[in-house]
Amino acid sequence: MELLCPAGNLPALKTAIDNGADAVYIGLKDDTNARHFAGLNFNDGKLAKAADYVHQRGKKLHVAINTFAHASGEERWKKAVDNAVDIGTDALIIADLGVLDYAANKYPDVERHVSVQASTTNLEAIKFFKNNFAVDRVVLPRVLSVQQVRQLAKTSPVPLEVFAFGSLCIMAEGRCYLSSYMTGESPNTVGACSPAKYVRWQETEQGLESRLNNVLIDRYQENENAGYPTLCKGRFDVDGDVYHALEEPTSLNTLELIPELMAMGIVSVKIEGRQRSPAYVEQVAKTWRMALDRYQQSPNTFEVEGAWMQTLANLSEGSQTTLGAYHRKWQ
Amino acid sequence: MKFSLGPSLFFWPKADVEAFYQQAIQSSADIIYLGETVCSKRRELKAKDWLGLGREVAKDTNKQIVISTMTLLESPAEIVTLKKLCDNGDLLVEANDLSAVQIMHDLNMPFVAGSAINCYNLSTLKVLLKQGMIRWLMPVELSGDWLKTILMQADDVNIRDQFECEVFSWGYLPLAYSARCFTARSEDRPKDDCQYCCINYPQGRKMNSREGEQVFVLNGIQTMSAYQYNLINEVNQLKDMGVDIMRISSDSSKAFAQLDKFKDQLVDPKAYPLDSEQECNGFWHKIAGMSVA
Numbered sequence: 001m002e003l004l005c006p007a008g009n010l011p012a013l014k015t016a017i018d019n020g021a022d023a024v025y026i027g028l029k030d031d032t033n034a035r036h037f038a039g040l041n042f043n044d045g046k047l048a049k050a051a052d053y054v055h056q057r058g059k060k061l062h063v064a065i066n067t068f069a070h071a072s073g074e075e076r077w078k079k080a081v082d083n084a085v086d087i088g089t090d091a092l093i094i095a096d097l098g099v100l101d102y103a104a105n106k107y108p109d110v111e112r113h114v115s116v117q118a119s120t121t122n123l124e125a126i127k128f129f130k131n132n133f134a135v136d137r138v139v140l141p142r143v144l145s146v147q148q149v150r151q152l153a154k155t156s157p158v159p160l161e162v163f164a165f166g167s168l169c170i171m172a173e174g175r176c177y178l179s180s181y182m183t184g185e186s187p188n189t190v191g192a193c194s195p196a197k198y199v200r201w202q203e204t205e206q207g208l209e210s211r212l213n214n215v216l217i218d219r220y221q222e223n224e225n226a227g228y229p230t231l232c233k234g235r236f237d238v239d240g241d242v243y244h245a246l247e248e249p250t251s252l253n254t255l256e257l258i259p260e261l262m263a264m265g266i267v268s269v270k271i272e273g274r275q276r277s278p279a280y281v282e283q284v285a286k287t288w289r290m291a292l293d294r295y296q297q298s299p300n301t302f303e304v305e306g307a308w309m310q311t312l313a314n315l316s317e318g319s320q321t322t323l324g325a326y327h328r329k330w331q
Numbered sequence: 332m333k334f335s336l337g338p339s340l341f342f343w344p345k346a347d348v349e350a351f352y353q354q355a356i357q358s359s360a361d362i363i364y365l366g367e368t369v370c371s372k373r374r375e376l377k378a379k380d381w382l383g384l385g386r387e388v389a390k391d392t393n394k395q396i397v398i399s400t401m402t403l404l405e406s407p408a409e410i411v412t413l414k415k416l417c418d419n420g421d422l423l424v425e426a427n428d429l430s431a432v433q434i435m436h437d438l439n440m441p442f443v444a445g446s447a448i449n450c451y452n453l454s455t456l457k458v459l460l461k462q463g464m465i466r467w468l469m470p471v472e473l474s475g476d477w478l479k480t481i482l483m484q485a486d487d488v489n490i491r492d493q494f495e496c497e498v499f500s501w502g503y504l505p506l507a508y509s510a511r512c513f514t515a516r517s518e519d520r521p522k523d524d525c526q527y528c529c530i531n532y533p534q535g536r537k538m539n540s541r542e543g544e545q546v547f548v549l550n551g552i553q554t555m556s557a558y559q560y561n562l563i564n565e566v567n568q569l570k571d572m573g574v575d576i577m578r579i580s581s582d583s584s585k586a587f588a589q590l591d592k593f594k595d596q597l598v599d600p601k602a603y604p605l606d607s608e609q610e611c612n613g614f615w616h617k618i619a620g621m622s623v624a
Contacts, residue, residue: 068449068451068452068455069451069452069454069455070451070452070477071451071452071453071477071478071480071481071484072477072480074452074453074454095449096449096451096452096454096455097449097450097454097455097458097459098451098452098453098454098455098456098457098458099454101454101457101458102454118429118449119403119428119449120429121403121404121405121428122404122405122406122407122409122410122428122430123407123410123430124404124410124413124429124430124431124433124434125404125428125429125430125433127433128429128430128432128433128436129429131433132458132462142510143403143405143508143509143510144405144510145405145510148405148406151406151407170509170510170511171507171508171509171554172403172507172508172509172510174449175402175403175447175449175507175508176506176507176508177470177471177472177504177506177507177620178506178507178547178554180472180614180619180620181472181504181506181547181556181613181614181619181620181621182546182619182620182621183619184613184617184618184619184620186472188449188451188470188472189451189472213619215540215544215546216540216541216542216544217540219541235541236538236539236540236541236546236547237538237539237540237541237543238517238536238537238538238539238549239517239536239537241517242541245513245516245517245538245549246509246511246513246538246554247511324510325510325511328521328522328523329521329523330510330511330521331510331511331512331521331522331523
């Protein structure tokens, strides 16, 4: 099972590889990828350097081109595919059907992975991607329970990759317009959710307030940790009850599922966080490498170490982690 | 320009659903969509009931009847039901997931591509046409300019006559889908023990900010806009752009009056100021969806 780590820049990429990643995924410096943030991602020169660093060490590079091509700018997405192929990417991660069609026709020999943004949650949808674009892998959205992943893994004609750790998207990825409803910009169209330029912090008499495009997302008392106002993780009022109506600030952590995921034949576990620092990448890669190696060495006695969980919790939103949808009770 | 009645996105008792469609038969809609698109646990009407209702409505009217299908399908049982709906023999199907597209293609049957299928550009439109799409409902977050570009491109490559274009034009917008049921959560229950509580909220549950601003509507695993989308002032713009169908969502029986109002815009256009605390049209105008342009 491959350990696939995120990298938002060259230092993070090197850190990931040096700390045990089997493969790294990155994005280009424009709106063709779902982490289109200022100061992040790879221009043409850096892209080539990234490929060199990864390949010299016998590891793999995946390039995410996983937003939806704009009606008036399809060429930009095709160019991104061309660039990624030019520097010798090992895999293209694509969500848009038109872009997949282009990649499948022009570069049939370059691996194509169906991005999580394509919301592929069942066998018939997987068949659609296999039949039409001969895809090599499908990345599952974070909406399936372990039982559902197991069922799918048994029958899927295409190898599956799952999310293992990181910020938890609670909606079926690629099918969430909450961000554009509130700000005009969404993951699908601009590659960002709850974009930073709409965030405003304000000290008030009732406490510290976080706003997104002026909508109050949360308000914190002095003893509370304030988190980034991702709009689905604030506290809202439903008929007089104020609570995290959609989700709490928390991260996904599936260390304890390693034996199950292995048994199912999942080919890759993905770490979320291209927007995070090299220090984050280092800690997560190292911890997951240790856990995966430990399992390989002694599958029958594998147990998750408390120290691993603590390290990962410290890197998590709200310093807490969850199994998310993998665990039915969460649903 | 034709006008359609979208599927009701809420969970209503069977008798209410039947009463609603009795009214729909008499309404000015040209096309009626019906079926469960949100949650497979909503079984007041099962697949065969929806098909039965669809056929019954079809018998009493010359409106086109379309069976709408689920958006987020996660289990083999849900796929079995989907196949039953797709392979129904006579009624047109709205695919809201690529699984339905795959099934319709296997059956060699035409289909409508719903708004939750991510078709953002001409290349994707071509892929879907090859699968058998005959009508395309634009994703709700896209703007008038975006649509205009795609329709012009389709014209340029001579495929514009191969599909009808439909736009979600009135009602609570379907914005997101999750594994989690937010209505059950609002009653402090897990989804597996939801007790079908959506049925107690025929218009969903409003989720407000702590200052009382209406933000979203919780509708089971679906999150919707708290404001009703309203393109009443854009009817003639859509018509000039070549949009074939405007969709009025079946939020409640108020939808019927909206149908008439929208139709009137074609013969006697009026300006309707929108109430920015109840309505929105931001997506169409390329600004925050919840805003009024």
